Amino acid sequence: MTGSVVYFLYPTLCSRGSSTHSSQCPQSYHDPPSIGSRTLSSPRTMACSRTCSRILGLSLGTTALFAAAANTVLLFPNWDVTYLLRGLIGRHAMLGSGLWGGGLMVFTAATLISLMGWRYGCFSKSGPCRSMLTVLLSSGLALLGALICFITSGVALKDGPFCMFDVSSFNQTQAWKYGYPFKDLHTRNYLYDHSLWNSVCLEPFKAVVWHVCFFSALLCISLLQILLVVIHFISSFLGLFCSLCGK
Template identity: 35%
Template sequence: MCSGSFAKCLGISLMPLSIVCVLCNILLFFPGGNSVDSEHITVEVWYFGGILGSGVLMIFPALVFLGLKNNDCCGCCGNESCGRRFAMLSSILFAAVGVAGAGYSVIVSAVAINHGPKCLFQFNDTVQLWDPPFSNGDYLSNKSSWETVCLKPTGVVSWHVSLFSVLLVMGLVQMALCAVQVVNGLLGCLCDSCCGGSDGSV
């Protein structure tokens, strides 16, 4: 398969993943599906890992990958294949941007899952607080405590864990796809975008 065609497939795959990540990040602003005050939203949500990292920053490499197959650059010094090789080489830089963006989303998601959500919980017999009630990720193996510890919003723990888990997995998939394009771009650059083609066409 030509490097340009393969890159287009990667770009097509990245687009829906980016949309899913943006939607997940937006839903996290409504813990448990409820509208709450901004100070009651987990701080990691405000880092916009899904919107910026796996969303906006991923759109650029996706668009670049989509356009590689149709690259008809005239090349340099009349050498058309030189232009195609440069396009494949530049795609490696955009793939690196994608890896960085997805990596940011993965880190934010992992930290958020470890910290747990903010919710209203009983601090002592007389005081209720809006804070993360869990000190570390140990709560993940104790699902029975999710509803008993967090009084409000209802279902906030499962909402938090589910959406950040989706962001984590989607980010890892995006990183893998961008890493594949790094290899694909190197091969395309070295093999004139289509290793088996004698005319250098994509």
């Protein structure tokens, strides 16, 4: 309230020409005086937004590398390449959503976000329209890739691993085949019943543990990516809005 009174009385005080106030009057009374340390500058707000973009870009890029690594490991159960060569890899891992979704798409968006934060190249003098367009493009690209990876990982955990199991209980003859033994097992949930982990899948060795660990990692990574994208969008929008208000 005191700051508002000083602001409106400032032109009157400056126009009197008294020696007391003449040394304190600015060249143009249209510029409001600084009251203590309350004056907020638009450059400071934009600098904070750029710092957030640098941190979020680095974080998203790191999560994209972890997602690509987790999906790559799923292609080599027990570090054995023969399953991939024989085509005995589940469709969820072969889809590669962690490679091109949570990996490549998110990494591309992270690169755009980092370039905006460091004001490098064509982003050195980006106007409001170009900045907002880049924010929407990078956020949409990263969000789409993370959502694809998240949904695929959730479905993979629901269906269970692709492995060789015994089907003798169905036709009374001893036989083994590759498939999804837990997909049609409605009476028991393999995620909670650990006694099924080593008794159903015969090959690859510890296929359930391998499947659950790395698809759970992909699920958590993609969820973290979605959270980072939302934070980036909110931070960039507030920074752009504050800069326009400051101007």
